[in-house]
Amino acid sequence: MGRALERHEVERRLRELGDRCRQAGMNLTPQRLAIYRALVMATDHPSPEALYGRVKPRMPSLSLATLYKTLEALVELGLLRELPATGQRRRYDAKLDRHHHLVCTHCGSVADLEAPALDRVKPPEDLGGFTPQHVSIHVLGLCRDCGPAGRSH
Amino acid sequence: MGRALERHEVERRLRELGDRCRQAGMNLTPQRLAIYRALVMATDHPSPEALYGRVKPRMPSLSLATLYKTLEALVELGLLRELPATGQRRRYDAKLDRHHHLVCTHCGSVADLEAPALDRVKPPEDLGGFTPQHVSIHVLGLCRDCGPAGRSH
């Protein structure tokens, strides 16, 4: 389900980070590169803490403050999206093309769902002044690890 | 968009709260009644803080701790759902029948979207071990107050 990204694609995205930083008058720092790379390669929509655990080993000086600031900057640059999620942690998704999500109501995991049939879903024309930008379909339920048998709490 | 609930319906739901509490061996307290009533009547998917501001005036002794415990209990009873949302606040929805949401990426507001066409959306059969329970469609974009002109940030 979490298909690995090809090397070219990762590199293309990292170049895009460089371009957008330049356009925005922002520096391309090793921290931003490392954080964005980890996001691009992730298939699990990591929380800030999870991401920190992934990047920190390769860059021990990295601080959580920088991680948060970087996430905000990447969202601002349009390279990253914050996912609507339940629970107390934020979740991020660097996969910007249209896709959907399987959200476990028990453990909070979020997996990608590729479903061409769902891609055809369009919002109604009249949304009463709301300007639609993106449609995200969440299938809520129990992931393989949590249910239906493992329903504990 | 936020159609007012009829009195009967509200009363039916409050009776259902009583029933479920009894079944679960839980007491039906004034706090639970007041909190659930506020949730049933709300059309805006309130955060805990917003809900507190609504119930507290009618019940000044209410504590935030009780509010949080009650929200958890109502979710557990199946009378309330936590919405996937962006940002740092939780959002709750006591409207359990199928409907969808307009989520503002700028201010975080969440409005109901009634769209029969969207109700027909079904997840694929094979979800790789995931047990679907509920489909929620989020239309992300800018609400009337935030955009498209009002894009500031």
Add this chain to the structure above:
DNA sequence: ATATATGCAAAGCTTTTGCTGAAGA
């Protein structure tokens, strides 16, 4: 009467902010 719940205060997490030294362009 007895189990369950409330409210308080304190603690726990996650996220944000101010500031200074460091580094990118």
Add this chain to the structure above:
DNA sequence: TCTTCAGCAAAAGCTTTGCATATAT
């Protein structure tokens, strides 16, 4: 060289927990 940034530490939200008292049944 000049602006932007990383890291630190402290603060600020939001949510949870422990416990004593109060309440539902």
